[in-house]
Amino acid sequence: MVSIKDIASAAKVSISTVSYALNGSDRITKETADRIQSIADELGYVPNRAARMLKKRETMLVGVFLTDFSGHFYGDLLFGLKEELNRRDYDLIVCSGRRSHRMIPERAFDGAIILDATFADEELLGYADRGHKLVVLDRELEHANVNQVLLDNKAGATLAVEHLLGQGLSRICAVGGPESAYDARQRMRAVRQSVERMPEASLEELPGAFDKASGYAAGPRIAEAAREGPVGVFCLNDEMAIGLCDYVRTQTSLQIGRDVHVIGYDNIELAQYMQPRLATIDYSKRKWGALAAEQLLKMIEGRPVEQERIYVRLVEGESVGQASL
Amino acid sequence: MVSIKDIASAAKVSISTVSYALNGSDRITKETADRIQSIADELGYVPNRAARMLKKRETMLVGVFLTDFSGHFYGDLLFGLKEELNRRDYDLIVCSGRRSHRMIPERAFDGAIILDATFADEELLGYADRGHKLVVLDRELEHANVNQVLLDNKAGATLAVEHLLGQGLSRICAVGGPESAYDARQRMRAVRQSVERMPEASLEELPGAFDKASGYAAGPRIAEAAREGPVGVFCLNDEMAIGLCDYVRTQTSLQIGRDVHVIGYDNIELAQYMQPRLATIDYSKRKWGALAAEQLLKMIEGRPVEQERIYVRLVEGESVGQASL
DNA sequence: ACTATCCGTAGAAACGTTTCGATAAACCGT
DNA sequence: ACGGTTTATCGAAACGTTTCTACGGATAGT
Structure with missing residues (x-):
C-alpha cells in the first residue's frame, strides 16, 4: 500500500511536506503542492483512516x-x-x-x-x-x-384517542408496548389522561410488544368486547394495528371501521396499503x-x-x- | 483516556507485558495476567480501535x-x-x-x-x-x-411467467427495471425466453425503474390492453407491482385477479398485506x-x-x- | 554590507497498539 | 557448582499519519 512516505521519496521532499501539501496548508508553495498532489494521484495514494484517526x-x-x-x-x-x-x-x-x-x-x-x-x-x-x-x-x-x-408522544396519543372519541366511540381499548419502551409509556399515559377527561368513556389496556404478533394476540379480547357494540382500538404502533386487523379479518366476522375501529401510530409505509387504510399518527x-x-x-x-x-x-x-x- | 501505558505503570510492568496479558498470550503467568486484567477493569480500560487497526x-x-x-x-x-x-x-x-x-x-x-x-x-x-x-x-x-x-433470476422469472401462462393468460406484459440493473436484465431475458416457447403467447415490454411510480406509470397502457381481454402482468419487482395495483384500483374499474393479473418479484413484506394478496417470487x-x-x-x-x-x-x-x- | 525578518521545507516526536528479539532469573541434570 | 535450557518479562521498533519546532537561505531595511 502506498503511503505518504512513498510520495515523499518520489517527490524528494520530507513526509511533513507531503502531509502539509495534501492537506492544503499554506505553508507549502503552490508549485510544490501541485507537484506532490499529482505524484500522489499517480501513485493512487489514499490516506490510511486508522492512522489519521489515531493521530487526530x-x-x-x-x-x-x-x-x-x-x-x-x-x-x-x-x-x-x-x-x-x-x-x-x-x-x-x-x-x-x-x-x-x-x-x-x-x-x-x-x-x-x-x-x-x-x-x-x-x-x-x-x-x-x-x-x-x-x-x-x-x-x-x-x-x-x-x-x-x-417525539411528541403525548400529543400524538391524545390525537389518536380523541379521534376515536370524536367518532362517537366511547369504549376504548389500547394495546400497549413493552414496559421498557419509553415511547410506549408516554403514549399510554396520555391515553389514560384523554379517556379520563371524558366521563362517559371507558378504557381497557391490553399488553403488547410493538410487534405484529401482539396485535394479533390482542384480537380475541377485542373481538369479545366488540360483540357488545363498536369499540375503538388504539394500537400504540402500526405494526400491532396491522396484526390486529389481520386477526379481525381472518378469525372473526367483525368488520374493521364498523365494529372494530383501529388507529395506529408511526404511519409506516404499510399503513397506507392496508384495506381499509389504517388511521394513524404521522410525524416526519x-x-x-x-x-x-x-x-x-x-x-x-x-x-x-x-x-x-x-x-x-x-x-x-x-x-x-x-x-x- | 486510559491507555495500556497507564495500566503498565499502575501494575509496574512494561507495556508489552500488559499487551500480552490482555490478549491472553501464554507468555505471561496466570497470576500476573489476572492482576493486570483486574487493574485494567478497574481503570475502565478499552483498547483504542484506531491504534489496533493501524498496527494489526x-x-x-x-x-x-x-x-x-x-x-x-x-x-x-x-x-x-x-x-x-x-x-x-x-x-x-x-x-x-x-x-x-x-x-x-x-x-x-x-x-x-x-x-x-x-x-x-x-x-x-x-x-x-x-x-x-x-x-x-x-x-x-x-x-x-x-x-x-x-439470485436465480432466470428460474424466478420463468416461474412467474409460467404461472401466468398456466392460468390461461396468453397476453403477457412485463414491467422492466432500470437498464443498469443486472437483476432486471436477467429477469427480462428469461421472460422473453419463456414467452417465446409458447407460440400462442404474446409479450409486451414496458419500461420501469423498480419503484412504485413506474408501476403506476405502466398502468394506462396495461388498462388499455386489458380492455381486449385479461392480461397477465409480470412486474420485475414487488414495488412496481404495488404501484400498478394502485393505479388499477384507483384509476380504472378493472379488477385485479380478473381483468389484470399481477405477479411481482421479491416477496417483500408488503406483498402479503395487499388486497388481493400479491403473487410473487420468493427467496431467502x-x-x-x-x-x-x-x-x-x-x-x-x-x-x-x-x-x-x-x-x-x-x-x-x-x-x-x-x-x- | 550586515543584521533582522520571513518563508519554505525538514526533522522528529507523538498518537496507542502489537510483536520480535533480548535479557535476566530460575531451574535442571550431572 | 557449573553450563545449558527454560521461563517470565522487558525494550524498542513499527504501523501511517499530524504537527510542533528548528533550520537555512533569501529578502529587506538601515
Missing part, C-alpha cells in the same frame, strides 16, 4: 445504533440523518447488536445516535461519563454529554433524523444545543369510521 | 454498501449477514452514499459487500486490483478478489446475506470460495386468478 483523535464518523435492521421507518430516519451529516463532512455508520456497543468506548466514532433498546440507561450514562457524545431517540437522559430529540422521520444529527454535531463541536421536539399529525383512514348509534 | 492491519469489520436505507428486504438480508459475521467475531457496518465509498480504499474494513448501484463496475474492479476483498450482490464481476452470490434474503458473509470471510482468510446460488419459489396470491375464457 477524531474520526469524522457518527454511529447510529438500531435494535435491528427491520424497523419500518428506519429508511426515512437514516435518510434525514445522513443528509445532515454529509453536509458537514461526516459519514454515517449503522450498527446493530450488542457486540457492536463496544465501538463507542473504543472511539470508533466522534459521537453516536441511539435508537436501540439493547442499551441500558446506565450503560449509556457510563459512556457519557467517559466523554462520549450521545443523542438518544428512545429515552430521556439527564447528562451533559447526552441530548435527545423527543426525516426531520427526526436531521435534528438528531444537528444536535450531535453541535455537541461534538462544542456549540450550545437546544432541546427539539417533533410534531405529529393525524392521518385518517377507513379503519376508523363513524360509530353507528 | 486488520479491522475485524465488514462494510455493506446499500443504494439507500429504504429497501424492503434489507432487514432480512442484513440479519443474515450480521448473524454469520458475528459468529466469526466480525462486526458489520452499513454504509450508503457515494461519499462513503472511500472507506474501502482507506482500509476501514477487511472486506465489503456491495448491493449498491452507485458503484460502477470499474470502480469496484479498481478496489479489487488494490487488494480489497469484495462480494457483489447486484452484478457479476470476474476478478480474483471479487465473488458473488447470485437471510440466506443470501449469510452466504455473502461466508464467502467474504473465506476470501479474507484465504480459503477457497465456491460459487453459490439462491433458489426461488412461487408464492401464489389472488392478484393472479384463473383466466375466464
